Amino acid sequence: NAGVTQTPKFQVLKTGQSMTLQCAQDMNHNSMYWYRQDPGMGLRLIYYSASEGTTDKGEVPNGYNVSRLNKREFSLRLESAAPSQTSVYFCAIRLGGQGALYEQYFGPGTRLTVT
Amino acid sequence: GENVEQHPSTLSVQEGDSAVIKCTYSDSASNYFPWYKQELGKGPQLIIDIRSNVGEKKDQRIAVTLNKTAKHFSLHITETQPEDSAVYFCAARASGFQKLVFGTGTRLLVSP
Numbered sequence: 739n740a741g742v743t744q745t746p747k748f749q750v751l752k753t754g755q756s757m758t759l760q761c762a763q764d765m766n767h768n769s770m771y772w773y774r775q776d777p778g779m780g781l782r783l784i785y786y787s788a789s790e791g792t793t794d795k796g797e798v799p800n801g802y803n804v805s806r807l808n809k810r811e812f813s814l815r816l817e818s819a820a821p822s823q824t825s826v827y828f829c830a831i832r833l834g835g836q837g838a839l840y841e842q843y844f845g846p847g848t849r850l851t852v853t
Numbered sequence: 854g855e856n857v858e859q860h861p862s863t864l865s866v867q868e869g870d871s872a873v874i875k876c877t878y879s880d881s882a883s884n885y886f887p888w889y890k891q892e893l894g895k896g897p898q899l900i901i902d903i904r905s906n907v908g909e910k911k912d913q914r915i916a917v918t919l920n921k922t923a924k925h926f927s928l929h930i931t932e933t934q935p936e937d938s939a940v941y942f943c944a945a946r947a948s949g950f951q952k953l954v955f956g957t958g959t960r961l962l963v964s965p
Contacts, residue, residue: 742896769951778862780942780957781897788951796952828896832951840885840946842953844896 741765742845744829750851751819759814759848761829769832770812771842772796772804774825781828787812819852826850855880857945859956867964872933874959876943877925885946886926887953888917890939897942901928933963 745760761770771786773796783796787806801823803815816823829845856879866872878886884905889897903910903917903926910917914933919926930937940960944953 771952778957780859781955783952783954786952830896840953841887841899841902844889844898846896847894 742829742831742843744827744845744848746848747846748849750853751816752853753820755819756815756817757819757850758816759827759829759850761812761814761845762810763831764810765831765833765843766809767831767833768809770806771830771832772802772812772814773828773830774798774823775828775847776825784814784827819850821852824850824852855883855945855947855954857943857954857956859943859959861959862957863960863962865962865964866933868933868935870933872930872937872961872963874928874941874943874961875925876927876945876956877923878945878954879924880945880947881921881924883945883947886917886919887944888928889942889944889955891942891958892939900941930961933961935963935965937961938963 742763768789772784773781775781782798785804787793790809793804805813827848830842833841859876887902890900891897901915901917903919914931916929940958942958943956946953
């Protein structure tokens with residue numbers, strides 16, 4: 739998963755605590771995404787950012803906020819963690835230019851447990 | 854919006870057999886269909902993709918077929934090997950959108 743890094747790799751939170759998941763890319767691409775993966779549910783889009791300074795909601799945005807402060811970094815924040823947010827979180831980038839390839843390239847993931 | 858269904862949820866085969874995973878999509882405007890392989894503890898990795906102007910694409914032991922009329926596409930793995938054991942996801946992208954919609958995944962187990 740070289741090119742997309744996620745920190746931390748693992749995290750345990752108590753209900754009500756807050757934290758920020760970090761994602762950084764060194765591939766100079768515009769579009770970045772946050773997904774969560776739950777057993778039997780596949781990958782569900784939380785938020786995405788088409789370019790620096792823009793963000794849009796995905797399928798399951800409730801309980802999350804995002805920041806795209808520069809082209810390289812896209813962070814996901816849980817303001818008040820709930821057990822339902824226990825999941826594996828993946829950051830992804832979109833490869834290719836406008837109208838070209840659409841491959842999404844995934845980071846290694848962050849495993850979050852909320853107790 | 855787009856909805857992608859994937860079957861089966863689990864698939865067990867013997868080494869050397871073929872494996873087929875099927876997906877259906879709802880949005881006739883979808884024009885890009887990737888398949889991802891996810892090994893334990895790792896992020897999904899693209900293994901093959903197909904665009905709506907092509908009916909079939911092959912890469913060594915892996916092939917994908919697309920039927921636009923029926924709105925379904927399939928992943929075919931021939932001569933399976935134990936290292937093919939993983940979770941496979943299909944996805945679809947509707948034209949004009951930057952988002953992929955994923956299926957729920959198929960856990961493939963290849964027994965020696």
